[in-house]
Every structure is written in structure tokens, then in C-alpha cells.
Amino acid sequence: MTRRRGIGRKLAASFDRPVGGDSYDRGMAGRDVDDLPTGDTKVKAVQSMFDTIAPRYDLVNRVMTFRMDVGWRRRALRELDLPHGSVVLDLACGTGDLCRGLAGLGLRPVGMDMSYGMLAAATVTNPLAQADALQLPVADGVVDGVTCGFALRNFRELDPFFAEVARVVRPAGRISLLEVAEPANPVLRWGHGIYFGKVVPVIGGLLSDPAAYRYLPRSVAYLPSPDEMLANLAGHGFENVQRTLLSTGIAQLITATRS
Ligand SMILES: C[S@@+](CC[C@H](N)C(=O)[O-])C[C@H]1O[C@@H](n2cnc3c(N)ncnc32)[C@H](O)[C@@H]1O
Numbered sequence: 001m002t003r004r005r006g007i008g009r010k011l012a013a014s015f016d017r018p019v020g021g022d023s024y025d026r027g028m029a030g031r032d033v034d035d036l037p038t039g040d041t042k043v044k045a046v047q048s049m050f051d052t053i054a055p056r057y058d059l060v061n062r063v064m065t066f067r068m069d070v071g072w073r074r075r076a077l078r079e080l081d082l083p084h085g086s087v088v089l090d091l092a093c094g095t096g097d098l099c100r101g102l103a104g105l106g107l108r109p110v111g112m113d114m115s116y117g118m119l120a121a122a123t124v125t126n127p128l129a130q131a132d133a134l135q136l137p138v139a140d141g142v143v144d145g146v147t148c149g150f151a152l153r154n155f156r157e158l159d160p161f162f163a164e165v166a167r168v169v170r171p172a173g174r175i176s177l178l179e180v181a182e183p184a185n186p187v188l189r190w191g192h193g194i195y196f197g198k199v200v201p202v203i204g205g206l207l208s209d210p211a212a213y214r215y216l217p218r219s220v221a222y223l224p225s226p227d228e229m230l231a232n233l234a235g236h237g238f239e240n241v242q243r244t245l246l247s248t249g250i251a252q253l254i255t256a257t258r259s
Pocket of ligand 1: 046047050091092093094095096097098112113114115118131132133134148149150151154155156
């Protein structure tokens with residue numbers, strides 16, 4: 001394959017031009033996602049994008065969130081509330097931020113991601129595996145918990161992901177899922193829209209890959225409404241399903257206990 005800077009003309013185009021949807025046609029707040037890739041096109045584009053941005057992924061995260069992501073991750077791990085020594089799968093672990101936090105709390109993380117580039121950039125001491133979060137190479141009910149940071153909107157579909165999480169987590173195990181969100185307050189939403197939609201792509205473009213950071217704000221449209229996500233988790237056998245808004249609603253934390 002010819003190597004070129006960025007995520008490649010064809011894949012970049014799949015983020016930038018209409019593709020049409022075979023699933024997931026309506027995202028957050030019923031917004032149309034017909035102009036974003038879906039199915040296999042989405043999977044390939046996402047994998048290629050993260051392979052490309054991996055080396056500077058952590059730097060861009062810190063800069064574009066003014067380090068707020070550090071606090072969000074801490075909160076996600078605190079809410080997991082599992083005893084020392086618990087085995088926790090960090091799904092779509094990327095460069096391992098949550099894995100490092102889990103290990104620091106005395107838990108035993110195993111990180112899984114489908115992007116080899118992200119795994120190669122990870123500086124962690126725990127086991128890592130290249131795997132699809134929608135088809136985990138893990139037996140039923142063997143892990144105490146699952147974490148997942150900022151990846152829900154990147155999956156081909158959310159329902160099979162929740163089903164896999166429900167399959168591998170033992171009864172009374174805990175899950176803690178972080179995602180971006182859009183503030184409900186109209187003024188904050190407007191300001192956030194300008195920052196996320198206009199400023200973040202510039203920062204990301206300067207520090208990393210322009211097409212990837214143009215996709216980032218648009219990818220929020222893949223997320224189903226909060227009610228749908230919570231109902232879906234409950235339908236897959238989770239209880240105490242809770243959604244907490246972070247930093248005026250620009251991020252969200254979903255926690256639940258396996259029934
Ligand atoms: C925005 S990054 C988040 C990385 C990390 N969790 C964090 O909090 O920084 C999204 C990650 O999801 C991964 N990903 C997307 N789809 C996946 C899938 N089906 N299975 C496993 N990983 C996936 C990407 O490769 C990427 O590393």
C-alpha cells in the first residue's frame with residue numbers, strides 16, 4: 001500500500017463526502033448521519049484514521065480538552081468502584097490512558113483495540129490485544145468490569161457492542177463508558193458547536209491529521225439519544241444504569257452494574 005501523509009485520499013473522502021447509510025441512520029437528537037460512512041466503509045476508515053493519528057493522539061487530546069479529559073477519565077475509574085485485583089477490560093483502549101489509570105488503582109487491566117497503530121503507541125505494562133470490541137476473544141462472564149473511553153461513536157454499531165460487554169462481564173460486575181456529548185443549554189451548545197466544529201479541526205489539523213479532526217465533531221451524530229443508549233444497556237441485562245454529564249455537558253459518563 002502506498003504510504004502518504006494523512007489518512008489517505010480515499011478514506012479521507014469517505015469522511016468528507018456523502019456515503020449513505022445501511023444502519024444507524026439517525027444519531028444523537030435524531031440528526032441524520034447519511035453523509036457519514038457506515039458499515040465496512042466506516043470500520044476501515046476509523047481503523048486507518050486511528051493508525052494515522054496514533055503518534056500525536058494523546059497530545060491533541062490534552063490540548064483540545066485543556067486537560068479536562070484527565071479529570072473525566074479519573075471520574076470514570078472512580079465510578080467503576082471495583083475492589084483491588086479486579087480484572088477490567090479496557091475496550092477500544094487506544095494508547096492506554098484508561099489502562100494506566102486502572103493499574104494505578106490496583107486493578108488488572110487488559111486493553112483491546114482494533115488499531116495496531118494505537119496499540120503500538122501505548123506505553124502500558126498490562127497485556128494488550130488487537131481485537132474487535134464487537135467480537136471479543138473473551139469467554140462469557142470472566143471479567144469484573146469494562147471501561148471504554150470515547151469510542152462508542154466509532155463502532156460500526158452500538159447494539160452488538162453492548163451485547164458483547166454484557167456477555168463478558170460477570171454478574172454484579174461494573175461498566176464505565178465515557179463519551180463526548182453536546183450541552184443541553186442552547187448558549188453553551190452554540191459555543192461548544194463553534195469550538196468543537198471550527199476550532200478543534202484547526203488544532204487537530206496543525207498538530208496531527210486535518211481529515212481526522214474534521215471527522216471528530218461530525219462523528220457525534222452517530223450517537224443515539226441518551227435515552228436510547230440507557231434503554232439499550234438495560235435491555236442487555238444491566239441495572240443501575242446512570243448517565244452523568246461532565247463539564248457542563250460536553251462529556252458524558254455512563255455507568256451500570258451487570259444484573
Ligand atoms: C477516540 S479513540 C479512544 C481511545 C481511548 N479509549 C481513549 O480514551 O483515549 C477510539 C478508539 O476506538 C478504537 N476502535 C474503534 N472501533 C473499534 C472496534 N470495533 N474494536 C476495537 N477498537 C475500536 C479506535 O481504534 C481508537 O483507538
